[in-house]
Amino acid sequence: MDAHALPAPRFTLRQLHYFAAVARCGQISSAAAEVGLSQSAMTLAVAELERLLGAPLLERGRSGVALTAEGLVFLQHAHAVLQTADEAAKLPFKRQAELSGRVELAATYTVLGYFLLPALARFKQLHPRVQVDLVELPRPEIEQRLHAGRLQVGALLLSNLEQSAGLQLRVLARSRRQLWVAGDHPLAALGSVPWQALAAQPYILLQVDEGERNALAWWQATGGQPAGFIRTSSMEALREMVALGLGVTILSDMVFRPWSLDGRRIRALPLDTHLPVMEIGLAWPAVAAEDPCVDALQDFLGRAFGAPAAAISSA
Numbered sequence: 001m002d003a004h005a006l007p008a009p010r011f012t013l014r015q016l017h018y019f020a021a022v023a024r025c026g027q028i029s030s031a032a033a034e035v036g037l038s039q040s041a042m043t044l045a046v047a048e049l050e051r052l053l054g055a056p057l058l059e060r061g062r063s064g065v066a067l068t069a070e071g072l073v074f075l076q077h078a079h080a081v082l083q084t085a086d087e088a089a090k091l092p093f094k095r096q097a098e099l100s101g102r103v104e105l106a107a108t109y110t111v112l113g114y115f116l117l118p119a120l121a122r123f124k125q126l127h128p129r130v131q132v133d134l135v136e137l138p139r140p141e142i143e144q145r146l147h148a149g150r151l152q153v154g155a156l157l158l159s160n161l162e163q164s165a166g167l168q169l170r171v172l173a174r175s176r177r178q179l180w181v182a183g184d185h186p187l188a189a190l191g192s193v194p195w196q197a198l199a200a201q202p203y204i205l206l207q208v209d210e211g212e213r214n215a216l217a218w219w220q221a222t223g224g225q226p227a228g229f230i231r232t233s234s235m236e237a238l239r240e241m242v243a244l245g246l247g248v249t250i251l252s253d254m255v256f257r258p259w260s261l262d263g264r265r266i267r268a269l270p271l272d273t274h275l276p277v278m279e280i281g282l283a284w285p286a287v288a289a290e291d292p293c294v295d296a297l298q299d300f301l302g303r304a305f306g307a308p309a310a311a312i313s314s315a
Contacts, residue, residue, distance in 0.1 A: 010052045013085055016078040018045045019057065023075050026176065026253075026270075027064040061191055066268055069258045083122065083304050100129035101293035106137045106145065107155040110209040113235075114255045115173070115280055116155050119304045123297060130293050139210065146285055152294050155301075159279040160210045170298065171281040172305040175252035182245040183265025195273040199224050202247035207233040215250060218275065242266055252278040 021031035032042035057071035145151035203226035205212040243264030
């Protein structure tokens with residue numbers, strides 16, 4: 001055997017695609033329907049991937065599946081591989097290096113820290129002569145700058161927009177919201193948590209990206225009240241409080257991690273109450289001069305996250 005020969009891949013792009021679909025949908029049946037596969041074939045494909053890797057990627061439950069710690073780490077690598085393959089297939093002969101210019105991009109705390117940066121790094125590799133002026137801003141200021149024509153593109157939680165009229169929107173991803181509890185919390189044994197069960201728990205409010213506003217609206221809509229509120233603007237402090245059993249919270253899968261900084265286990269559980277899905281995406285002025293650099297960034301981010309090509313006009 002040639003000592004310099006590359007080893008055969010242990011898994012295929014198709015298996016990565018299936019696994020990413022399961023992680024996104026939270027249910028094998030839904031993921032199978034999304035990719036046009038039978039549920040049994042999808043189950044076998046994921047099980048074979050786990051066998052090849054020698055690690056469990058999913059925790060199976062009555063209401064669906066959740067990523068294990070190993071699954072969460074592997075999903076990040078799977079996304080990177082799939083996105084690289086997509087870029088290689090769609091842009092093999094374009095000369096991206098010829099594009100030059102500048103893009104003003106503002107992003108909110110959550111979108112910047114948990115969603116956008118890896119894709120921006122790949123965009124920079126493809127377009128080394130395009131300067132992206134990136135700044136973190138709260139959602140109201142991004143909206144204000146967009147409407148005033150003082151910002152080219154905003155990356156934010158579109159579901160939090162207050163004045164979408166006059167903006168073009170492009171949804172990049174949707175993320176469900178689930179209940180976070182400590183690994184040994186009594187609620188962790190439930191397949192689906194009834195909203196009434198939260199009334200006996202202290203509730204942790206995250207004071208970034210309208211997290212507090214949204215949670216208070218949910219409580220008001222149900223007519224319930226938790227045992228008390230704990231407020232924090234630190235995501236890591238929130239994780240530690242949840243992991244220590246000091247309270248529970250509801251946040252999106254986009255920011256979920258199964259461990260606190262100190263290595264304590266956190267579980268994400270579905271609720272029996274419908275909560276709005278969080279939408280992450282781009283917004284830009286509906287009336288704006290065409291800019292090839294802005295167009296390239298919007299197109300790249302759309303393809304990187306598998307978003308539909310068409311933008312939504314809110315004019």
